[in-house]
Amino acid sequence: xxxxxxxxxxxxxxxxxxxxxxxxxxxxxxxxxxxxxxxxxxxxxxxxxxxxxxxxxxxxxxxxxxxxxxxxxxxxxxxxxxxxxxxxxxxxxxxxxxxxxxxxxxxxxxxxxxxxxxxxxxxxxxxxxxxxxxxxxxxxxxxxxxxxxxxxxxxxxxxxxxxxxxxxxxxxxxxxxxxxxxxxxxxxxxxxxxxxxxxxxxxxx
Numbered sequence: 514x515x516x517x518x519x520x521x522x523x524x525x526x527x528x529x530x531x532x533x534x535x536x537x538x539x540x541x542x543x544x545x546x547x548x549x550x551x552x553x554x555x556x557x558x559x560x561x562x563x564x565x566x567x568x569x570x571x572x573x574x575x576x577x578x579x580x581x582x583x584x585x586x587x588x589x590x591x592x593x594x595x596x597x598x599x600x601x602x603x604x605x606x607x608x609x610x611x612x613x614x615x616x617x618x619x620x621x622x623x624x625x626x627x628x629x630x631x632x633x634x635x636x637x638x639x640x641x642x643x644x645x646x647x648x649x650x651x652x653x654x655x656x657x658x659x660x661x662x663x664x665x666x667x668x669x670x671x672x673x674x675x676x677x678x679x680x681x682x683x684x685x686x687x688x689x690x691x692x693x694x695x696x697x698x699x700x701x702x703x704x705x706x707x708x709x710x711x712x713x714x715x716x717x718x
Contacts, residue, residue, distance in 0.1 A: 538618040540578065543684050544707045547677070548578055548615065555580065555703045559686050562675025564650050567603045567636065569682040570596040572714065574608075575706035576619045584702070588612055593621055593628070595712040596636060605654060606716065607632040619709060630716060632667040633659035639673070645697065647690070648673045657692060660718075669693060674706075683708040 540548070547558065574595040584590045593608035608628040611620040621628030635658040639649050654672035661668050671690045676682060685706040691698045 538576075538709070540576065540615060541684070541707055543677070543681075544576075544578065544705050545615070547684075547686065547705050548580055550580075552580075552701060552703065555686065558677060559648075559673075559675055559688055559703070562650065562677055562686060563679040564638065565652055565674060565676045565682065565685060567598075567638075567652070570636070570685075571598045571603050572596065572712055574709045574712040575685065576709045577607075578615065578705045580703045580705065581701075585612060591615070591619060593619060593709065594706055595630070597712060597714065597716060599715055603636040604659070604716070605634045605636050606630040631661075632656065632665075632670075633661055633718075634670070634672070635659060636674075644695070645671050645690075645692075647697070648675070648688070651675045651688075654687070671697065672704075 547555065550558070574593050577592040577594050579590055579592070582590075591610050591612055593610055594605055595608065596603060596605045598604070608630055609622045611622060613620075623629060634654045634656040636652055636654055639646055639651055639653050641649055645653055645655065651673035652675075654670070654674055656667050656670040659668070669692045671692050672687050673690075674685055674687045677684045677686050687704040687706065689700045689702050689704065691700055
């Protein structure tokens with residue numbers, strides 16, 4: 514794949530301070546509006562997105578929504594993604610949540626106070642010279658570098674992540690690909706993240 518030109522996209526060079534009073538544990542109107550968009554319109558939003566500042570996501574957990582409705586049948590319509598810094602690298606993880614209504618609360622499993630964390634990945638700016646360089650204005654979530662179990666199928670995931678609105682670091686939009694050898698296979702799915710709560714400073718695996 515070749516790198517996509519993104520010279521007109523706004524770039525977040527500094528981290529905006531997260532809102533002092535976080536939204537209730539429900540999807541905000543911006544998220545619900547994005548979830549209803551077609552893939553074609555989500556692609557337009559994605560291409561206009563800004564690069565999230567790593568400092569604006571590290572140390573936080575985000576409520577997540579996969580946009581395809583049939584993901585509910587797989588039990589992964591709703592999820593939580595967390596981010597933390599360790600050893601000079603920004604890392605991330607996933608948490609399973611109760612699959613209630615999209616408008617319902619996010620409740621991590623098996624225990625909201627002590628959720629399961631899995632599907633780890635590294636987070637970094639996209640390197641134009643690397644194999645995974647499709648969107649230069651995005652962050653790359655690389656599960657292949659996450660230190661997951663050897664046979665974990667999540668190792669093939671390569672997610673690109675942008676900030677939907679340049680002035681709002683609380684809502685992010687992701688686009689997923691799957692690595693199979695040298696191939697990068699589009700999954701034709703997007704996911705939306707919204708700031709949820711402070712996460713742990715470090716993770717014990």
